[in-house]
Amino acid sequence: MISDVAGIARVARYYAEIWDTTEDVLSSETLHCIRHAGGATIGAFDGDALVGATTGLFCPDGSVYSMIAAARQGTGHALKLAQKDWAVELGAKSMRWTYDPLVSRNARFNLVKLGAIAIEYAVDFYGPMRDGVNDGDESDRLTAQWDLTGSREPHESVPAGEVTKTAPDGEPLARTDGERIWCRVPRDVVRVRKESRDLARQWREAVREVFVDAFAQGYVATSMSREGWYQLVRQEEVSQ
Structure with a gap:
């Protein structure tokens, strides 16, 4: 999981690059708030290169809501399974x-x-x-x-x-x-x-x-x- 200031900022830039925009898709501030509220941002790396990321929230009904996900081809499945592991550890039975x-x-x-x-x-x-x-x-x-x-x-x-x-x-x-x-x-x-x-x-x-x-x-x-x-x-x- 990514929780440090530099790492969160890097993910925010990555989301903007994937969606081809100069505006925030999810800003660093929003990602920090999600983390602080019990959510998580998980990254996928190829060496030092960030090649995927996903951010999710734990919901009041006991499920997890995956807000955003982006990954280089071939890394998406592993990234989603990592998010599943995080969700199951919290007791979630489903993800949306x-x-x-x-x-x-x-x-x-x-x-x-x-x-x-x-x-x-x-x-x-x-x-x-x-x-x-x-x-x-x-x-x-x-x-x-x-x-x-x-x-x-x-x-x-x-x-x-x-x-x-x-x-x-x-x-x-x-x-x-x-x-x-x-x-x-x-x-x-x-x-x-x-x-x-x-x-x-x-x-x-x-x-x-x-x-x-x-x-x-x-x-x-x-x-x-x-x-x-x-x-x-x-x-x-x-x-x-």
């Missing part, structure tokens, strides 16, 4: 965090690699964001919930059944077999944003419509395929 539903690689990491499920869709969660990653896009977020007491083996299936919605690229966006729902997102939304903000907005609105409707019916997201398809099932069918 949010992520952009359009970023398929993050969805696959959260739902498949870790075995979390997505339980909530929040429209424009943060309001306008001005960093280099999110600028110009609405900040919709999925809430991931990770059971720390056991493990879940995600079941990946091929999208099947009726096409219910068409994506902005003209290909199927959503399918259902009457029980499960599949929803497709761009393979690389960061590239889509750079090439066409209008197209990125269309994807945002299309995916939002599918998720908001599905979650209202009691669905949760349990998996993400390599091809960019979320799988959603009814919450009572999920065993963790």
